[in-house]
Amino acid sequence: MRFVVRRLSMFLFTLWAAMTLNFFIPRFMPGNPVQALQARIRVKESPAALASILSSFGYKPNAGLVPQYLTYLKDMLTGQWGASIGLSLGEPVRDIILQAAPWTLGLIGLTTVVAFALGNVAGIVAGWRRGGTLDSWLPSTLVVTANLPYYWVGMLLILLFATTLNWLPPDFNYDPTILPGFSPGFIGSVLQHAVLPAFTLLVTSIGGWILTMRNNMITTVAEDYVRMARAKGLADRKIMFGYAARNAMLPNISGFAMSLGFVLSGSVLVEYVFNYPGLGYQLLNAVDNNDYPLMQVLFMLYTVAVLVALLAADFFMVWLDPRAREKG
C-alpha cells in the first residue's frame, strides 16, 4: 500500500512539473503567434489587426503569465482545450486531435506491438540456438538496421518502392480521392498506404527487442533451473518458452510499456516523410507556428501517456516479480 501511495504521489508531482514546463517553455520560444500568422499569409495587415483575429479564437497576448498559467491548468484538467491559433486557425483542438490520433495509434501503435512480438520471438529462437544459423547473421544485421535513422530508411524505401518501382504509394494515409467509409477500396487503400511507413518503423525498431531478448536468453539458458528442466527430460519447446523465455522477457516488458507510452507522440519524422497526417505531424505544425493551444494539449497528452505507461510498468513488474515488491 505504501508503495502504491508513493508511486501515485510521484506520478502526480511529475505530471504537475511537466505541465508547468509545458506552459512556460513554448512561451519563451522566439516569435509569437501573430508573427507566425503574418509570415504565413504575407499581407500588409497591422500586427494589431492580426492579433485581433487571433484574439477572437482565444489568444490573449496581453494577459499576465500567472493568470494565464492558472487558466491553463484549469483548462487542461477540465478538457476546455480551446481552438488552434496556428495553421488550422479556429479549429477546435479537440477535433484536430480526434482526427489525427486514430492514424497515429493505428500505425505506430500496431507497429510497436508487432515489432515487440516479432522481435521477442526471433530473440528467443536466436538465444536458444546460440551460434546457430539465425544467431550468426541476425544480431549483426540488426545492430546496423537498429541504428539507421528512420527518416532516412523511409526516404530510401520511397525512392525504391514508390518512385522507381511504383508499387506502393509514398504519401497520405489513404487515397485522398476516396471518400472514407467501410468500403473494401477504402480499407485496402489504408492498408496499402500503411505498408511503407510501418515497414520503416519495423526495420528500425525491431533490432532493439531482438538484441535484448537474445542476450537475456543466453544468460537465462545457463541458469540452474533450466538445466534442471532439461534433466527432467521436458520437451525443448516447453523449456524454451516456459522456463527460459518467461524469465528472460522481464526487462523487455518494462521497455515495452515505455514504448507504448511513446506511441502517442508518434514518430514526427516518419509522419513528415510519408505525409501521414497523425499527431506527430500536428506537433511539428504547432511548434512551427507558435500554436500554443494545440502544442500544450499535445505535450500534455504525451506526458500523461508516458507517465501512465511507466506507472503501469511499475505495478506490472511488482506483480510479476516479488523481489521488486520487497525493495519497494
Next chain:
Amino acid sequence: MRRTKILAAGAAIGLAAAVAGCSSTKHTGASGGSNASGNAVPALSANLKAGGTVTIANETGATWNCQFNPLTTNQQEANGYLYESLLYVNPLQSTAAPTPMLATGYSWNSTDTQLTFDIRPGVKWSDGTAFSAQDVAYTFNLVKQYSSLDTFALWTAPAGGGAGLTGVTASGDKVTMTFSANASVFFYDVANMMPIVPEHIWSKVGNPTNYTDTKPVGTGPFVVSSCSADNIKYTANKTYWMPNEPHVQTIDYPAYLSNDPANNDLASGKANWGGQYIPSVNSFYVSKSTNNHIWSPPVANVSLIPNTAQGPTANLGVRQAIAYALDRAQIASIGEQGEEPAANQTGVVTPTFNAFLNSSALSSSGYASQNLTKAAAALKTAGYSPSHPLSLTVKTVTGYTDWDADLQVIKQELAGIGIDVTVLDEADNTFTSDLQNGNFQVIMYGPPAGPTPYYELHLMLDSANDQAIGTAAQGDYGRYKNSAVDAAFGQYAAATSASAQQAALEQVETYMINDVPLIPVVESVDWYQYSTADLEGWPSAADAYAQPSPWTYPDVEQVLLRLYSKSAQ
C-alpha cells in the same frame, strides 16, 4: 457513397501509371483566348465540352480544416474557386487592361479619389439567390466594421499606410468608392484581391472574423463537393454566370504536408498541377513524360538586406563592395540550378517588369556584372581589406535549401575580396522576429510580389514603414531612411499617368544603385509544373494570362476557366 476505385490492394499498383497516361500527345502550346477588356464576358475558349479532373499537388503544410472564410486565412482554398473579386488584374502583364469579373467595368475620377464599378447583372450565388451591387458594398463595409478583416488596410488612412477609403455605396448597378487621397496604387487590392461575399448569408453569421464558412456560398466557378482533412474536392458550379464554364468538372486538392510527397505525385503523373520547388526539376519531372512542362515567371527579388542603421553594413562602402562582388549569374546557376534567374541592382524584376527598367542606369552603374576591382576599392574606402578582413553574419530561414546553396556561393565570392561570411540558418519564428526587429547584419529575404515593381520596393524602402531597431517593423527591414526615396514613392502614388509613374520609379532605381539599400541576388519565381496528358489551356511563357501557381489567388480562377480536358472533346 462514392464507388471506390480499388477493389484489391494489388490492383492499385497500376493506378498511378494509368492516370499518368501513355498517350504520346503533343504539346499544342498556348491555347486560344486573350485578355479581354471592356464590358464583354472574357473571351474564353468557346464550344469546348465539359469534363476532366485537375489534381493539384501543392505543399500546403497542413491538413485542411474545411473552412472557407475568404476574408481571413482561408483565402488560398476559397478565393478563385468559390469566391470572386470585381476584376482580375494580371501581375505578369501590368500594362494590360483588367479582365472583367463581377464588375464589367470601372472608372476613376480625374484625381483618382473616386472609383466607380459597374456591377455585372445576372450573376447568381451558388444557392440561387441573385447577386447585386448591394453585396459588393456590403462586403467592403463589413471589413470596415470588423477591422481585423481589412487585410489590405483599405480603410486605414494614407498616413498609416492604408488606402484611405472613406465610403462605399451601391446604387443600381453601380458601386462607388471614395478615398481621402489618390488611391490608384490600391486598385489592385480593391478590385483584384477583395473577394465578394453574399450579404444574405454573412449578415446572419455574427462576427465574421471567426465564421468558419463550412458550407460556402459564392459566385465562383466551383463549389465544394466534399472535404476531409486530406482532400478538398470541388465540382463545377452549375449556376456559374459565365456561359459554358468551367470546362473542367472536378478539382482534387490533397493536403500535402511537405514538398517531397507532392513532387513525387507530380513526377508519377498522379497530380497534374504543381506549385513548389523541385530540385533537379529536369531529370526529376520534365524528363519523366513529354506531357510534363514547367514555366516559372519571376515576380519579385530575393535580396540580401543590409542593416543600414548599425554595424559594418551601415557603411556604404561595404554595401557597394558586396553588390560589386556578387556574380549573380553564377549564384542563379549553381545555387538555384538555373531555376531562378539572376536579379539586378535596380530592384526591377526582369523580364516581367521590363517596361519599368532603367537599363542605361544599370549598365552605367557597374553593377550589371561582377566587378572585383571595384568591389575591393569600395571595401577599402570602408577600411577593410584582405589583410584586415570584415566578418559578416548573414541570416536566412531554415528549410529554404536553395537559399542555403545561394549563400554558399555568395560566401565564396565574398571571401575573394576579404569578407568572411558566416551563414546562420534560423527557424521560421526566429527569422521573422529578427527580420522585423532589425536584428541582423545582413538577412536574406524574398518579399511578396505585386503587379508593378512599386509594391516590392515601396515595402522594402519607404521609411514610413520604419521602426527603431528592436521594434517590429512591417517593411523597410534594413532601416533605410532617405526622404528623396520616400518622396519618389509619394509621386508614384499620386501619379495619374503611366509616364509619371515610370519617372517616379526610375528615381527609386537610381537610389537603389547609388545607396545600395538592398542587394537583389536572384529573382523569386512562381513555381509551376503542369501536365498536358489530359488538360490543355495552361498558362505558359507564350500566353502569360495569369500567375500560374495553384496557390496564387485569384489568378487560379483564370487558369481553371481556361483548362479543358482533351479526352472529353
